[in-house]
Amino acid sequence: NAGVTQTPKFQVLKTGQSMTLQCAQDMNHNSMYWYRQDPGMGLRLIYYSASEGTTDKGEVPNGYNVSRLNKREFSLRLESAAPSQTSVYFCASSEDEGQPSYEQYFGPGTRLTVT
C-alpha cells in the first residue's frame, strides 16, 4: 500500500516550458488535492477534485490546469511555466466526500524550479 505517490520528485524548467505533475493514490479515496508550499506562505490549495470527473479551483489556480483521469489519478499541468511557479507541490487525498474531519494523506512532494 503505497498511499499517495507523485512523479517526478524534482524538475527544472525554463520559462515558457510546459510539464505535467502526476499523482496517484491507492486508498480508494474520492477527494484529491494539489497544493503548493512556499516559504512563509504555508500550503495553498491550487485545485481539488471531490470525485472522479469533477474539479474545482482553490486559492491559487492561475497558471495551472488539472485532470482527474480516474479515481486514482489527479494530474497538475503547467502550460507555460513562470519563475513564480517555483515551489514544492504536494498532492493529497482524503476519505469519502461528505464526511467531517477528513484526514488528508499527502504525497512526498515535487520540487519544481523554473529558471
Add this chain to the structure above:
Amino acid sequence: AQRVTQPEKLLSVFKGAPVELKCNYSYSGSPELFWYVQYSRQRLQLLLRHISRESIKGFTADLNKGETSFHLKKPFAQEEDSAMYYCALSLGNEKLTFGTGTRLTIIP
C-alpha cells in the same frame, strides 16, 4: 474568507520544557481545526484534530471559540518533536486552509 494565523515562524525550546505553538483563526461559524506535522524527510501528516479531543505523542490542543484559538501544547518537549507544524481549518467540506507554519526546534 477564513484565515489561519500562526504568529511564530520559528520556535526553539529546551528539551523537557513545555511547548506551545500558537494558532488563531478568523471565522464566525464552527470550523473544524487540525494540526499537521512534517518531520524531516517525511511527509506531511495529521497530528490531531479538535473533534477527536485526543492526545497524540503527548500533544493536546483545545479549541477556544471565544478567543478563536487552537494552540498546540505539550508539557515536556522531546528531541523528536523537532518538525514543521501547520494549523489548518475546515469549514466542514473537503478543503483545508493552512496557516504559514511554525518550525519547532528542540534544543538538547
